[in-house]
Amino acid sequence: MPRAVITGAAGFIGSHLADALIRRGYSVVGIDNLLTGDRANIAHLDGRDFTFVEHDVTNGIAVEGEVGLVLHWASPASPIDYLEHPIPTLKVGALGTHNALGLAKAKRARFVLASTSEVYGDPLEHPQRETYWGNVNPIGPRGVYDEAKRFAEAMTIAYHRFHGLDTKIVRIFNTYGPRMRVRDGRAVPNFIAQALSGEDVTVYGSGDQTRSFCFISDLVDGVVRLAESDLNEPVNIGNPAELTVLDIARAIIAATGSRSRIVHHPLPVDDPRVRRPDIALARARLGWEPRVALGDGLAATIEYFRRKLAAGA
Numbered sequence: 314m315p316r317a318v319i320t321g322a323a324g325f326i327g328s329h330l331a332d333a334l335i336r337r338g339y340s341v342v343g344i345d346n347l348l349t350g351d352r353a354n355i356a357h358l359d360g361r362d363f364t365f366v367e368h369d370v371t372n373g374i375a376v377e378g379e380v381g382l383v384l385h386w387a388s389p390a391s392p393i394d395y396l397e398h399p400i401p402t403l404k405v406g407a408l409g410t411h412n413a414l415g416l417a418k419a420k421r422a423r424f425v426l427a428s429t430s431e432v433y434g435d436p437l438e439h440p441q442r443e444t445y446w447g448n449v450n451p452i453g454p455r456g457v458y459d460e461a462k463r464f465a466e467a468m469t470i471a472y473h474r475f476h477g478l479d480t481k482i483v484r485i486f487n488t489y490g491p492r493m494r495v496r497d498g499r500a501v502p503n504f505i506a507q508a509l510s511g512e513d514v515t516v517y518g519s520g521d522q523t524r525s526f527c528f529i530s531d532l533v534d535g536v537v538r539l540a541e542s543d544l545n546e547p548v549n550i551g552n553p554a555e556l557t558v559l560d561i562a563r564a565i566i567a568a569t570g571s572r573s574r575i576v577h578h579p580l581p582v583d584d585p586r587v588r589r590p591d592i593a594l595a596r597a598r599l600g601w602e603p604r605v606a607l608g609d610g611l612a613a614t615i616e617y618f619r620r621k622l623a624a625g626a
């Protein structure tokens with residue numbers, strides 16, 4: 314049975330990756346320091362082929378036995394989290410990535426890095442292809458995340474070139490779905506929690522900035538295809554359907570049947586104006602494209618948030 318290690322396994326995406334790999338017959342070791350992760354996301358894996366280790370991968374990673382695949386997902390990923398934890402964000406992207414690559418090298422395992430559309434910064438090319446180098450402010454508030462991930466990509470490709478490690482880099486665009494935290498701070502969970510509670514829906518700036526939202530099951534499908542592919546260069550995984558933030562706020566208010574009003578708050582510093590993945594590479598090399606329509610993805614996510622809020626989250 315193949316064995317996989319997932320760092321950040323108690324997080325939103327990490328926990329869904331654990332589910333997908335277990336379904337595919339992997340035995341999974343999940344590591345998380347629970348800074349932004351939550352044991353509740355993996356509680357259902359008790360009794361399955363899953364071992365949880367509470368640990369900060371910044372301080373080194375020790376796993377006994379054979380490992381065939383390492384997925385490095387540990388990192389704060391919501392802007393409010395990396396603003397609150399700037400140094401742990403830099404450390405897990407830099408030192409944590411080095412440690413996860415070291416584990417993969419010692420085990421001769423495949424390695425997948427969770428990178429991000431944030432490597433493109435506030436992009437001057439639209440939509441973003443993998444060949445675009447980005448427009449990032451290194452000393453802005455988002456720099457702690459963006460530059461850590463850019464360093465992580467450089468480290469990952471160096472292990473591929475210098476040590477011959479079979480590495481993959483996935484540039485994840487905005488993703489949403491069940492297991493996002495009610496107080497996650499990102500647009501979709503904020504808007505759903507606000508709409509369900511009858512609170513004002515907080516659109517930052519005018520709301521004409523754009524994002525492209527991918528449902529979690531599509532994202533995980535893309536990552537698994539990449540992990541099992543022979544690709545080593547970075548690949549965008551995201552949904553190319555581009556919406557303004559105002560559009561997504563209105564769609565969520567309609568889908569929840571809420572009477573919430575939209576209010577405008579100041580736009581955060583360096584908030585990207587536009588974002589949309591070019592997914593030609595994933596289509597051609599992984600046979601991947603998103604399948605879940607926004608309405609269906611939102612319905613599943615809203616249902617999850619309803620239950621969470623009813624349980625007092």
Ligand code: UDP
Pocket residue numbers: 391392487498499500501503504515516517518522524558580581584585
């Ligand atoms: N946003 C918003 N209201 C919120 C949270 C986010 O208008 O309550 C905006 C944010 O300014 C950005 C977009 O929604 O333009 C997506 O933000 P998110 O934090 O989800 O992720 P980002 O794509 O910025 O990393």
